[in-house]
Amino acid sequence: xxxxxxxxxxxxVQEGRISILNCDYxxxxxxxxLWYKKYPAEGPTFLISISSIKDKNEDGRFTVFLNKSAKxxxxxxxxxxPGDSAVYFCAASSSYQLTFGKGTKLSVIP
Amino acid sequence: EAGVAQSPRYKxxxxxxxxxxxxxxxxxxxxxxWYQQILGxxxxxxxxxxxxxxxxxxxxxxxxxxxxxxxxxxxTLKIQPAKxxxxxxxLCASSLSRGNYGYTFGSGTRLTVV
Numbered sequence: 727x728x729x730x731x732x733x734x735x736x737x738x739v740q741e742g743r744i745s746i747l748n749c750d751y752x753x754x755x756x757x758x759x760l761w762y763k764k765y766p767a768e769g770p771t772f773l774i775s776i777s778s779i780k781d782k783n784e785d786g787r788f789t790v791f792l793n794k795s796a797k798x799x800x801x802x803x804x805x806x807x808p809g810d811s812a813v814y815f816c817a818a819s820s821s822y823q824l825t826f827g828k829g830t831k832l833s834v835i836p
Numbered sequence: 837e838a839g840v841a842q843s844p845r846y847k848x849x850x851x852x853x854x855x856x857x858x859x860x861x862x863x864x865x866x867x868x869x870w871y872q873q874i875l876g877x878x879x880x881x882x883x884x885x886x887x888x889x890x891x892x893x894x895x896x897x898x899x900x901x902x903x904x905x906x907x908x909x910x911x912t913l914k915i916q917p918a919k920x921x922x923x924x925x926x927l928c929a930s931s932l933s934r935g936n937y938g939y940t941f942g943s944g945t946r947l948t949v950v
Contacts, residue, residue: 770927
């Protein structure tokens, strides 16, 4: 049973445009949501997070939106840069445990 | 600040052999995690330590996997005997405390079981 789903395995975006990565979850007990970024041959790197009591969190070019009623969150990257090309994992926490999605590979085309 | 160190980076073993992975977390991080990431999947938690005690090992296949964190610092993860389906990247992560979810991950050990 996959509790955190990233339904798009890959996404291609032109440099300078907006990248939108989506994530759905099924467990209403999740209380914190995070996005991690992973380059090849490296471990995931924490990018941005949001508490379940908020609906938006912004950090520079990165914004995460949470829609609790839809059990959906999204990561917006504006403007997208070639260095943003990586695999992005959505993760959700409950009882001190993180559950990860399968990831979305973002390619930013110069 | 030094990152999370893991070794070896790569390991190839035959099925039924044993293997061990080592992790050195960031200094001062009380919580240490071992994750298994199978190709095409997200990381899956195997075991979580708080200092030198296990706080969650519900997803660890205890018939073949074991882990310890001596003195609340370094940790080792062992597989004995290995199966083909254990082929994966094994990631170690650490955080200041259990409620701090901005984990720092190591680069991982890629295990191939043939």
